[in-house]
Amino acid sequence: MLDCRRLTVRFGAKAVLDDASIAVEPGEVVAVLGPSGSGKSTLLRVIAGLQKPNSGAVLWRGDDITSTPAHERGFGLMFQDYALFPHRSVAANVAFGLEMRRVGGAVARSRVDELLDLVGLTGMAGRSVTELSGGEQQRVALARTLAPSPELVMLDEPIGALDRALRDDLTVELAAIFRDIEAAVVYVTHDQGEAFGLADRVVVMRHGAIVGDAPPDELWRRPPNEFVARFLGMDTFVTAVVSGGVADLGWTSIPMADVPPGRNRLLLRPEAMTVDDAGKIEGVVVGSTFAAGRYSLSVEVDSGVRLAVGSPRPLSVGSLVTLSIDPSAIVIVPDGQSTSSDV
Amino acid sequence: MVRDRALRRLAGAAALVPLGFLAYFFVYPVLSILASAFFPPGGFGLDAFRELAARRSLLGVAWFTVWQAVVSTLVTVAVGIPGAHALARHEFRGRKLVRAATIVPFVMPTVVVGSAFLALLGRNGALGIDMRGTVWLILAAHVFYNYAVVVRTVGTAWERMDPRIEEAARVLGASPWRTFRSVTLPMLRPAIASAASIVFLFTLTSFGVILILGNLATATIEVEIWRLATSLIDLRGAAALATIQLVAVTAVLFAYSRYQERRSVQVQPAAARPTRPATWRQRALLAANLGFMATLLLAPLAVLVERALRVDGGYGIGNFRRLLVDTPILLVKPVASVAYSLAYAAGATVVAVTIGLMAAAVVARRRGLVGRWFDTVLMLPLGTSAVTLGFGFLVALDEPVDIRAAVWLVAIGHALVAIPFVVRITVPIMRSIRVRLREAAAVLGASPARVWREVDLPVIGRAALVAAGFSLAVSLGEFGATSFLARPDAPTMPVAIYRFLSRPGSVNFGVAMALSVVLMVVTTVAVLAVERLRPDDTSGF
Numbered sequence: 001m002l003d004c005r006r007l008t009v010r011f012g013a014k015a016v017l018d019d020a021s022i023a024v025e026p027g028e029v030v031a032v033l034g035p036s037g038s039g040k041s042t043l044l045r046v047i048a049g050l051q052k053p054n055s056g057a058v059l060w061r062g063d064d065i066t067s068t069p070a071h072e073r074g075f076g077l078m079f080q081d082y083a084l085f086p087h088r089s090v091a092a093n094v095a096f097g098l099e100m101r102r103v104g105g106a107v108a109r110s111r112v113d114e115l116l117d118l119v120g121l122t123g124m125a126g127r128s129v130t131e132l133s134g135g136e137q138q139r140v141a142l143a144r145t146l147a148p149s150p151e152l153v154m155l156d157e158p159i160g161a162l163d164r165a166l167r168d169d170l171t172v173e174l175a176a177i178f179r180d181i182e183a184a185v186v187y188v189t190h191d192q193g194e195a196f197g198l199a200d201r202v203v204v205m206r207h208g209a210i211v212g213d214a215p216p217d218e219l220w221r222r223p224p225n226e227f228v229a230r231f232l233g234m235d236t237f238v239t240a241v242v243s244g245g246v247a248d249l250g251w252t253s254i255p256m257a258d259v260p261p262g263r264n265r266l267l268l269r270p271e272a273m274t275v276d277d278a279g280k281i282e283g284v285v286v287g288s289t290f291a292a293g294r295y296s297l298s299v300e301v302d303s304g305v306r307l308a309v310g311s312p313r314p315l316s317v318g319s320l321v322t323l324s325i326d327p328s329a330i331v332i333v334p335d336g337q338s339t340s341s342d343v
Numbered sequence: 344m345v346r347d348r349a350l351r352r353l354a355g356a357a358a359l360v361p362l363g364f365l366a367y368f369f370v371y372p373v374l375s376i377l378a379s380a381f382f383p384p385g386g387f388g389l390d391a392f393r394e395l396a397a398r399r400s401l402l403g404v405a406w407f408t409v410w411q412a413v414v415s416t417l418v419t420v421a422v423g424i425p426g427a428h429a430l431a432r433h434e435f436r437g438r439k440l441v442r443a444a445t446i447v448p449f450v451m452p453t454v455v456v457g458s459a460f461l462a463l464l465g466r467n468g469a470l471g472i473d474m475r476g477t478v479w480l481i482l483a484a485h486v487f488y489n490y491a492v493v494v495r496t497v498g499t500a501w502e503r504m505d506p507r508i509e510e511a512a513r514v515l516g517a518s519p520w521r522t523f524r525s526v527t528l529p530m531l532r533p534a535i536a537s538a539a540s541i542v543f544l545f546t547l548t549s550f551g552v553i554l555i556l557g558n559l560a561t562a563t564i565e566v567e568i569w570r571l572a573t574s575l576i577d578l579r580g581a582a583a584l585a586t587i588q589l590v591a592v593t594a595v596l597f598a599y600s601r602y603q604e605r606r607s608v609q610v611q612p613a614a615a616r617p618t619r620p621a622t623w624r625q626r627a628l629l630a631a632n633l634g635f636m637a638t639l640l641l642a643p644l645a646v647l648v649e650r651a652l653r654v655d656g657g658y659g660i661g662n663f664r665r666l667l668v669d670t671p672i673l674l675v676k677p678v679a680s681v682a683y684s685l686a687y688a689a690g691a692t693v694v695a696v697t698i699g700l701m702a703a704a705v706v707a708r709r710r711g712l713v714g715r716w717f718d719t720v721l722m723l724p725l726g727t728s729a730v731t732l733g734f735g736f737l738v739a740l741d742e743p744v745d746i747r748a749a750v751w752l753v754a755i756g757h758a759l760v761a762i763p764f765v766v767r768i769t770v771p772i773m774r775s776i777r778v779r780l781r782e783a784a785a786v787l788g789a790s791p792a793r794v795w796r797e798v799d800l801p802v803i804g805r806a807a808l809v810a811a812g813f814s815l816a817v818s819l820g821e822f823g824a825t826s827f828l829a830r831p832d833a834p835t836m837p838v839a840i841y842r843f844l845s846r847p848g849s850v851n852f853g854v855a856m857a858l859s860v861v862l863m864v865v866t867t868v869a870v871l872a873v874e875r876l877r878p879d880d881t882s883g884f
Contacts, residue, residue: 048510048514049513049514050510050513050514052621069513069518069519070510070513070514071513071514071515071516071517071518071519071521071522072516073514074516075514076514076515077510077511077514079507079510079511081505081507083505083507083508083510083511084508084511085508085511085512085526085529085530086508086530087529087530087532096512096515096517096525097515097516099525100515100516100517100521101516144511144515148515148516
């Protein structure tokens with residue numbers, strides 16, 4: 001339905017969007033994930049018609065809309081920091097898009113009420129938007145975006161400015177709202193938890209280019225490159241020499257059937273290593289942190305090789321542990337363009 | 344603790360100095376005017392007002408005063424908004440220079456503005472049409488003079504407006520024009536209203552421009568007060584008229600401050616970065632805007648210079664030479680007025696900055712009722728026309744000691760006009776000193792005196808410099824009060840220029856033009872110096 005082809009946007013010599021292509025199907029929720037400055041917002045602005053690309057095309061239902069002005073596209077865009085109209089009430093903010101489509105009177109009023117109910121702001125219609133809390137403003141912005149029933153809804157870090165607890169609640173609510181509306185959704189965020197919790201598909205951006213595009217579980221199981229893996233929080237990489245279906249890591253050997261022979265860069269996902277008294281790999285605990293009910297250990301298994309290992313119980317620094325390894329949680333990561341140094 | 348109390352007492356004393364100054368040089372003269380309007384010899388009476396009302400011409404003057412102010416304001420706002428947009432939203436080479444240049448007409452002495460428009464559209468004007476005495480000439484001069492107020496005030500608000508709010512409207516289906524009407528304009532409304540009320544106030548009490556460009560049919564109340572007091576020597580009539588104007592202006596100011604109060608609730612979000620015009624339409628619009636700005640701002644001043652250099656049968660510096668020789672029109676050589684002006688300006692600046700900073704310190708520290716009340720009192724001279732102030736000095740300051748002939752009284756009058764501006768400029772700067780900084784310095788071991796020296800003083804020093812430049816400009820250009828106070832043997836440049844302009848003959852006209860050019864240059868230098876020192880974070884004009 002939406003098809004962005006090879007979009008490039010340059011500000012001076014710098015390409016903030018670099019040959020980026022992305023397609024979105026009806027009803028699909030796509031999360032665009034990346035660190036700040038990776039071009040996520042620019043991508044939304046190009047799709048919305050607020051930024052002209054230097055090259056490339058935006059297609060909507062097969063029609064080239066690259067030079068259609070923003071107000072004729074009929075998309076919805078919810079801005080970071082919401083961009084509410086400070087001189088209009090809550091209801092008048094939500095009704096703005098309807099006014100522009102010449103929807104007025106009772107029809108508009110009932111639609112506004114319907115949306116305020118949807119976002120949990122029933123009865124707030126007459127309030128001034130300047131006196132709302134951050135969470136309430138966010139809800140007004142969402143209602144305003146959805147009111148004209150756009151077929152494509154874009155959200156730019158919609159809950160990034162809110163505090164943790166509120167964000168978790170809203171992620172669940174948003175997921176429900178996205179399920180109810182029939183629109184395609186493009187959701188920009190730098191938080192992988194949000195992206196994974198909401199999206200049918202996750203697109204990862206870096207330096208204006210798209211470096212990953214897959215459903216969440218696939219992206220997690222088989223990160224296409226080291227950048228994506230590290231951005232998702234997986235940073236245990238080892239070099240292995242593979243021959244005869246066995247990967248030799250230097251400090252241990254693992255049977256791996258579907259790995260090409262030769263030198264390979266392998267990613268050990270966090271669940272690959274477990275503390276196991278019957279394990280064959282010996283190591284020394286060099287660090288231990290506690291988070292979300294679990295201990296995360298840093299275990300040195302060979303000089304200079306430290307692995308992140310989850311543990312349900314605390315282990316003091318300096319103690320010896322034995323580990324076991326699950327070969328199915330080990331992934332080959334193509335070397336390619338990304339290096340760890342510039343993450 | 345003891346030291347704290349001592350400091351507070353010192354601050355209390357600091358508040359008394361500006362209050363005393365205002366009481367003697369402002370409240371007392373104004374009350375004297377009211378007294379002579381309401382209390383003719385022999386007790387209370389409204390005869391002065393009745394006599395005024397009986398004169399049909401005065402009704403005409405009042406009517407003209409109001410409608411020319413309304414039209415001037417509307418036209419200035421209409422042409423100022425596109426200018427504000429160009430400077431706020433577009434990046435182009437020389438943007439900072441243009442922005443700085445827009446302020447020049449506003450601080451140009453009114454007499455220079457009058458001279459410039461005479462040079463352009465007066466007898467033998469550069470455009471070949473004599474429009475003296477028409478309202479068109481007055482409107483043009485008012486737009487020229489006040490353009491900066493709109494461009495600055497509205498432009499600053501525009502710069503601070505989050506562009507994403509307009510973009511949100513675009514995405515929701517509003518065309519560019521619809522976005523401007525439904526989103527941009529309503530959000531700018533407070534700034535536009537604020538600029539409009541300032542322009543309205545200035546044009547309502549316009550004096551120098553109208554005295555030079557107008558005639559009996561095109562006179563404002565301000566000019567009429569001056570005429571009654573100086574030519575007709577009808578002091579009671581002048582006092583009654585001044586009273587009426589005082590009430591009207593106070594009402595406008597009151598409405599304005601009420602509006603400001605309501606508006607200050609709104610918090611402006613993040614600022615926009617100006618962008619280079621992208622489409623040919625934007626480029627054309629920007630070019631048209633800059634072209635208009637250049638024509639409006641440069642043409643009158645350029646013509647002024649041209650006329651100053653014009654002598655019989657060509658160009659030369661003959662008019663400037665005449666500044667150095669005796670003339671029957673002044674008791675001194677014209678060039679002496681330059682020295683007097685600079686001396687008055689120096690004195691006025693010292694007084695205005697000293698008293699203004701003391702007052703600003705009180706306003707900035709006290710945010711409660713006391714601070715607001717004090718703030719309002721300090722703004723009162725702004726609402727009182729300069730002519731009324733000068734007239735008040737004349738009526739009041741013969742008692743207890745007759746100081747009306749004192750040379751320094753001119754400097755005091757100028758300081759009085761400048762103090763509200765000094766306070767306006769310095770209070771935001773002083774408030775920008777963050778409490779956290781003081782606390783940080785104290786925690787790191789600085790004594791209260793040391794904190795003041797390390798944290799407050801550098802900022803206040805900068806504020807004082809900016810205020811000094813502004814006071815200089817105000818004093819150099821002041822004409823309304825000066826026309827009452829300057830002694831014939833010690834005239835200021837504006838007074839000298841007006842003398843030459845009010846006499847016939849091309850020689851006198853040439854000398855007036857030359858002296859106007861000198862005044863323009865001196866003022867411009869002072870203002871551009873201010874513009875360089877001005878910290879970026881202060882807004883308005």
